Amino acid sequence: MKIILVGASGTIGKKVYERLATRHEVIKASAHQGNIIVDITNRASIERMYKAVPNVDAVVCAAGGAHFGPFDNMTEDDFYIGIRDKMMGQINLVMVGKDYINDRGSFTLITGILAEDPIRMGLGLSMVNGAVNAFVKATAIELKRNLRINVVCPGLVEDAVEKYARYFPGHNPVSMERVVKGYIRSIEGANTGQVIKIY
Amino acid sequence: MKIILVGASGTIGKKVYERLATRHEVIKASAHQGNIIVDITNRASIERMYKAVPNVDAVVCAAGGAHFGPFDNMTEDDFYIGIRDKMMGQINLVMVGKDYINDRGSFTLITGILAEDPIRMGLGLSMVNGAVNAFVKATAIELKRNLRINVVCPGLVEDAVEKYARYFPGHNPVSMERVVKGYIRSIEGANTGQVIKIY
Numbered sequence: 001m002k003i004i005l006v007g008a009s010g011t012i013g014k015k016v017y018e019r020l021a022t023r024h025e026v027i028k029a030s031a032h033q034g035n036i037i038v039d040i041t042n043r044a045s046i047e048r049m050y051k052a053v054p055n056v057d058a059v060v061c062a063a064g065g066a067h068f069g070p071f072d073n074m075t076e077d078d079f080y081i082g083i084r085d086k087m088m089g090q091i092n093l094v095m096v097g098k099d100y101i102n103d104r105g106s107f108t109l110i111t112g113i114l115a116e117d118p119i120r121m122g123l124g125l126s127m128v129n130g131a132v133n134a135f136v137k138a139t140a141i142e143l144k145r146n147l148r149i150n151v152v153c154p155g156l157v158e159d160a161v162e163k164y165a166r167y168f169p170g171h172n173p174v175s176m177e178r179v180v181k182g183y184i185r186s187i188e189g190a191n192t193g194q195v196i197k198i199y
Numbered sequence: 200m201k202i203i204l205v206g207a208s209g210t211i212g213k214k215v216y217e218r219l220a221t222r223h224e225v226i227k228a229s230a231h232q233g234n235i236i237v238d239i240t241n242r243a244s245i246e247r248m249y250k251a252v253p254n255v256d257a258v259v260c261a262a263g264g265a266h267f268g269p270f271d272n273m274t275e276d277d278f279y280i281g282i283r284d285k286m287m288g289q290i291n292l293v294m295v296g297k298d299y300i301n302d303r304g305s306f307t308l309i310t311g312i313l314a315e316d317p318i319r320m321g322l323g324l325s326m327v328n329g330a331v332n333a334f335v336k337a338t339a340i341e342l343k344r345n346l347r348i349n350v351v352c353p354g355l356v357e358d359a360v361e362k363y364a365r366y367f368p369g370h371n372p373v374s375m376e377r378v379v380k381g382y383i384r385s386i387e388g389a390n391t392g393q394v395i396k397i398y
Contacts, residue, residue, distance in 0.1 A: 043275060071294075071341035076242055079290060083282060091278060091326075095270075115333045123337035127290075130314075130333025131326045138317035138325035142270035 002056045003027065003187070004049070006093065007063025008034050011159045012110070015176045016062055016183050027053050030063070040064065040089030043096065050100040058187045059097050060108045064089055067124035079124060086111075087128040091135055098147060106148040108186040109136060113155040113199050119167055129153070133195045140193025148192035152182040155199030174198050201255045202226065202386070203248070205292065206262025207233050210358045211309070214375045215261055215382050226252050229262070239263065239288030242295065249299040257386045258296050259307045263288055266323035278323060285310075286327040290334055297346060305347040307385040308335060312354040312398050318366055328352070332394045339392025347391035351381040354398030373397050 001024045007013040008028035020026045028034035029049055036052055039045040040063060050056075066082025067074065090109045097107065114122045115129035136151040143149060156164060158173040165173070182196045200223045206212040207227035219225045227233035228248060235251055238244040239262060249255075265281025266273065289308045296306065313321045314328035335350040342348060355363060357372040364372070381395045 071297075071338055072343070074294065076287065076291060076294070079287060083287075087330075088275065088278060088282075092275065095273065095275070098270075114337065115329075116336065118333075118337035118340055120340060123334060123341060126333040126337035127330045131286075131330035134314045134317075134325040134329025135322060137315065138313065138322035139270055141317055141319060142322060144271070 001025070001058055001187070003058040003060055004029055004036075004053055004056050006030070006038060006040060006059070006061045007110075010062055012154070012157060012176075012179055013062035015159070015180050016060065019180045019184065020060070020187070024058075027056070029053075040093060041084045043092050046092050046096045050097055054100060055102055056100070056105065057102050058106045058108065059093060059101060060183060060187060061090055061093055062110050062183075064110060064128070066128050068121055069124070070121050071123055074124070079127065082124045082128040085128075086125070087131050090132055094139060094149060098143060101147060104146045104148075106150070106187055106192075108183055109149070109151040111151050111153045111195070113153065113171075113197075115153065119169075121167065136195065137193050143192075148186075148190070150186035150191060150194045150196055152179065152186065153195050153197045153199075154179045154182065172199070200224070200257055200386070202257040202259055203228055203235075203252055203255050205229070205237060205239060205258070205260045206309075209261055211353070211356060211375075211378055212261035214358070214379050215259065218379045218383065219259070219386070223257075226255070228252075239292060240283045242291050245291050245295045249296055253299060254301055255299070255304065256301050257305045257307065258292055258300060259382060259386060260289055260292055261309050261382075263309065263327070265327050267320055268323070269320050270322055273323070278326065281323045281327040285324070286330050289331055293338060293348060297342060300346060303345045303347075305349070305386055305391075307382055308348070308350040310350050310352045310394070312352065312370075312396075314352065316398075318368075320366065335394065336392050342391075347385075347389075349385035349390060349393045349395055351378065351385065352394050352396045352398075353378045353381065371398070
């Protein structure tokens with residue numbers, strides 16, 4: 001398969017790349033490095049990416065940020081950080097990509113455990129995760145040409161433990177291997193409309 | 200209790216008003232009629248509402264729109280209709296309201312079955328419902344002063360069957376009585392962070 005991997009240089013993206021590259025042609029897309037530069041908060045940038053890398057069989061995302069901080073200090077603009085990035089960024093990857101991707105192609109997005117199991121200061125992420133999970137279920141029944149869409153929804157991943165464990169008291173870190181397998185299940189499997197929970 | 204009911208003139212709001220008014224002081228808020236006019240897509244309008252109706256014990260929402268239509272024709276702006284209205288409109292009701300509402304007050308928002316059980320053309324609603332459900336769970340653990348927050352998440356309600364049943368093939372209409380009880384459970388009960396599914 002020919003695959004675009006958005007967020008290829010991130011904590012999760014790196015591990016997904018390593019596995020996918022053993023058996024697929026993988027184009028690394030990131031905000032600042034890789035085979036192609038893409039800013040998912042900018043729809044025109046997404047359009048340019050698909051024009052530069054045509055005829056892909058899978059679009060895979062391991063990117064997307066949101067505001068992290070206590071509700072008391074959050075402004076409306078803080079909510080819109082995640083709305084424009086992890087939420088509409090991923091939705092635009094699908095909305096634009098559906099016209100470029102090959103028949104029977106797949107989209108694999110990313111959310112996370114905070115959609116249903118919140119932590120302090122994580123509500124900006126919880127909100128966008130919940131939105132994208134629901135978007136994936138709803139879009140799966142609308143896609144044409146046998147296109148598929150799923151979302152990998154991991155818990156705290158082991159490679160992020162050092163940086164984030166203090167915000168996730170009592171959470172069981174998830175092995176990178178399990179997360180990578182979640183992506184493989186979506187990309188190489190046949191399901192659609194699934195929230196692939198890895199926790 | 201002194202209660203602000205946003206969307207008091209809608210299909211669900213009317214029934215919630217009838218019940219609440221039997222034992223509470225209910226201020227009806229709507230976009231075009233009622234005791235006070237509020238546009239939930241406009242944060243300044245929400246601020247004005249809370250200043251005009253101070254010291255409430257419960258903020259109850261039965262309002263919020265989103266784009267309805269096939270994914271193929273949806274534009275980015277179409278997604279933002281729901282983001283600004285049912286999603287950030289309700290989030291702003293909480294974000295602004297938390298500084299005005301009485302100690303031990305409650306917020307009761309509204310979403311719907313499409314968050315997890317999509318229908319054709321409903322993805323704009325699915326997305327915002329998923330976002331608000333996750334927001335409620337995440338915000339419940341951040342609210343101070345024993346404030347509470349829940350969301351009523353109904354299926355197709357019986358009073359909307361004539362208008363919408365054709366979009367919900369095979370769905371069991373939910374009685375208005377059950378929906379009203381969902382609101383009562385949130386407003387008069389003690390739970391917080393709950394998605395009160397009525398279907």
